[in-house]
Amino acid sequence: MKTLLIVYHSMTDGTRQMAAAAADGAARDATVLVRLLRAVDAGAADLLGADGYLFATPENLAAMAGLMKDFFDRTYYAALDRLNGRPYAAMVCAGSDGSNAVRQLERIATGWRLKRVAETLIVCTHAQTPEQILATKRIDAAELARCDELGAALAAGLALGVF
Numbered sequence: 001m002k003t004l005l006i007v008y009h010s011m012t013d014g015t016r017q018m019a020a021a022a023a024d025g026a027a028r029d030a031t032v033l034v035r036l037l038r039a040v041d042a043g044a045a046d047l048l049g050a051d052g053y054l055f056a057t058p059e060n061l062a063a064m065a066g067l068m069k070d071f072f073d074r075t076y077y078a079a080l081d082r083l084n085g086r087p088y089a090a091m092v093c094a095g096s097d098g099s100n101a102v103r104q105l106e107r108i109a110t111g112w113r114l115k116r117v118a119e120t121l122i123v124c125t126h127a128q129t130p131e132q133i134l135a136t137k138r139i140d141a142a143e144l145a146r147c148d149e150l151g152a153a154l155a156a157g158l159a160l161g162v163f
């Protein structure tokens with residue numbers, strides 16, 4: 001059985017909803033084990049024990065969220081050269097941009113020699129004011145459907161061995 005590891009961080013719940021939707025999509029494939037972990041709970045052993053990955057982070061201060069970066073900082077060298085060629089995809093929850101978080105995530109994945117198998121998905125919450133930014137997010141059904149599809153595609157590719 002193949003394992004898909006989904007690692008995410010979320011402060012105002014948007015990224016968590018995206019990761020949960022992707023996990024739901026992936027879990028429809030009964031031949032793939034889906035592990036959905038918060039970044040603070042994930043470590044190198046989780047990475048080494050998976051066959052493919054989905055990383056999901058908010059963009060904060062034009063960067064990936066600090067606790068997502070902490071996950072990569074804690075695991076990068078323990079996993080280096082041990083994940084080569086495995087497939088991954090990524091998702092970013094952003095107020096208005098998201099591009100720098102995408103760049104950072106993809107650069108780390110390149111360092112690990114992971115293979116990106118889907119376009120990195122950015123969901124924009126259009127939060128602009130401090131009140132909107134600090135409010136709990138509710139991600140649109142249409143956006144959650146995109147996350148669900150990405151999870152399903154990752155699981156299908158893993159199950160079929162096409163990546």
Ligand SMILES: Cc1cc2nc3c(=O)[nH]c(=O)nc-3n(C[C@H](O)[C@H](O)[C@H](O)COP(=O)(O)O)c2cc1C
Pocket residue numbers: 009010011012013014015016057058059060061062063093094095096097098125127133134137
């Ligand atoms: C401290 C802070 C900095 C932020 N900086 C950015 C930013 O640089 N670019 C952006 O598009 N959104 C930015 N945002 C908005 C968040 O990306 C947005 O609220 C998103 O929903 C956060 O995901 P979450 O709900 O999973 O925490 C920022 C939010 C916070 C709290």
